[in-house]
Amino acid sequence: MDTALGRAAPDPSMLTFIGLGLYDERSITVEGREALAAADRAFAEFYTSRLVGTTVAELEAFHDIEIDVRDRAGVERDPGPILDAAADDHVAFLTAGDTMISTTHVDLRLRAHERGIETRVIHGVSAQSAAAGLTGLQNYRFGKATTLPFPGAHGGGDVPDSVIETIEANRERDLHTLVYLDIKVDDPTADAAGLGEDERYMTGDYAADLLAENWADELGVVVARAGSPEPVVAADRLSELATRSFGGPLHLLVVPGEPHHLEAEALEALAGAPAELVADN
């Protein structure tokens, strides 16, 4: 500011990772909104997850900033433009849900760090919090989470062994499993897998149908549109959930361990679980 006194101007070099939360432009924290207002430039990626309750144009209008949406290649193979911008200015990098969930973002943060760019993380609400909050299933009883891919997107059978093993290992310890459902956005392999659409979100009934091959009579809980004003939470046998329809994306599936008393009560009252299925043993 006062170079005559040899003081340098404050260094604006900064990369702030901001989690936008789960649903729309109001899912961001107040702190995140203020950080975005203070940023010179904003980048975003929506291939690891998406805000289904809003559009990029609505986000831009709400935050009064232009958002440069990068595809997977534009973040992972070619992060240069983001890093160059952050070396000169205060740059915000936006993602749906929490930030840093994906290895992509950790990698970007490390590259910024290597270049001497200060980084900051402003957390967003994650699907994990929402899955516990909406189902009444206790947070501390969730084991390792897993992701169920579309069949054909991997080798082997309809459900990858890793998914089955994770659910089995959690069930052995009487823990709940949060199953993230596959999202195909901006994925060059999508066509090859015969999906034929630019974006495709696995639904809870589709996932329940896949898992019912192994656990037809076991309890599952579908959470649709977590973080929206009207989320749907439905608990039933996986084979039953497979026959239902839960509306628009995003969906999650939870395969619970044996519900404790209060969990059973919540699943019955708030998710319509058949009483005999969640009976306290």
Next chain:
Amino acid sequence: MDTALGRAAPDPSMLTFIGLGLYDERSITVEGREALAAADRAFAEFYTSRLVGTTVAELEAFHDIEIDVRDRAGVERDPGPILDAAADDHVAFLTAGDTMISTTHVDLRLRAHERGIETRVIHGVSAQSAAAGLTGLQNYRFGKATTLPFPGAHGGGDVPDSVIETIEANRERDLHTLVYLDIKVDDPTADAAGLGEDERYMTGDYAADLLAENWADELGVVVARAGSPEPVVAADRLSELATRSFGGPLHLLVVPGEPHHLEAEALEALAGAPAELVADN
């Protein structure tokens, strides 16, 4: 509104659970802030967790609403006043972090549901998201979480068997364990346990010292003041972490599984882990 036409006024009976996030009055989501602004009355509890970056008076000023803070007995034994208020008005019930983390809140929600009061959940950022985000440890590699209580607050040795078993079981599956650290706030047993203070927060060094009895040379990661503008993240042997000081509350401790390549890089670059401790095997 127009009773002459037989239409009833819209029923304002509503209990909205709002998670305030991790640190201060700006950690709430924009959606949560708007819901609180629309509420007729606000209750809160700060015995399951606390916002250390703000005060109730600051929260009241920021949101322009009076907040009736209830102690444990005032929520669990005597929820009547909250439910009575929600039967007549739109009531917001505030908690630090995410809401519904505690069974307390699920119970309150079920009681409201039984009385025909509409309920809604507005999620907040949880410590779990922050622990993954700040450490660079991958979210999908976290197993079941656990809570480390102050010694004397439970029977048995300094570290309860359940905590040891959780960490061991996660390590066997090569998973990370998030260890929540005990908080003593408004707890009638605090004096009996010889703590002699109204509020007491277990620090990361204290927790590392307790766990070092079993795992002195193992890697631990302390996260202090997650969600604040200047969080501290420190990775080292548990016995080393036990000798350090990490400043004000709240603190968390993570006992990681074997770090993958990118995780090791993040722990070294962002948390000061000794290279040999996180070397990719």
